Amino acid sequence: MKSLGSIKRISLDERLGLTSFNSDNESHIEVDNERCLLCKTKACLYVCPTKVYYLKDNKIYFNYQACLETGGCIVACHKLGNKGITWKYPKGGFGVIFKYG
Numbered sequence: 001m002k003s004l005g006s007i008k009r010i011s012l013d014e015r016l017g018l019t020s021f022n023s024d025n026e027s028h029i030e031v032d033n034e035r036c037l038l039c040k041t042k043a044c045l046y047v048c049p050t051k052v053y054y055l056k057d058n059k060i061y062f063n064y065q066a067c068l069e070t071g072g073c074i075v076a077c078h079k080l081g082n083k084g085i086t087w088k089y090p091k092g093g094f095g096v097i098f099k100y101g
């Protein structure tokens with residue numbers, strides 16, 4: 001870990017280690033693979049820091065339990081992809097729990 005004045009610089013993996021998740025048994029993400037088949041960019045595969053989305057046998061799969069709720073996937077999918085993602089925040093009390101300090 002490097003120090004920059006009084007600000008500590010930490011890696012992405014270290015940052016991700018500062019989070020935990022209270023996973024719902026119901027996904028807050030849905031993917032329409034009929035739209036994904038026609039998607040030229042597959043932008044969802046590149047924007048998520050925790051790699052929620054992955055491609056297998058030409059289908060998009062996802063691991064909603066690892067979602068940091070940045071919303072980057074929905075923006076990328078709807079601006080650059082083929083609007084295959086439906087995304088909403090997890091129900092109250094579920095989802096990512098950020099720890100500070």
Ligand code: SF4
Nearest residue numbers: 036039044077081084
């Ligand atoms: S960016 Fe959207 S439409 Fe394209 S593959 Fe990913 S989820 Fe499907």
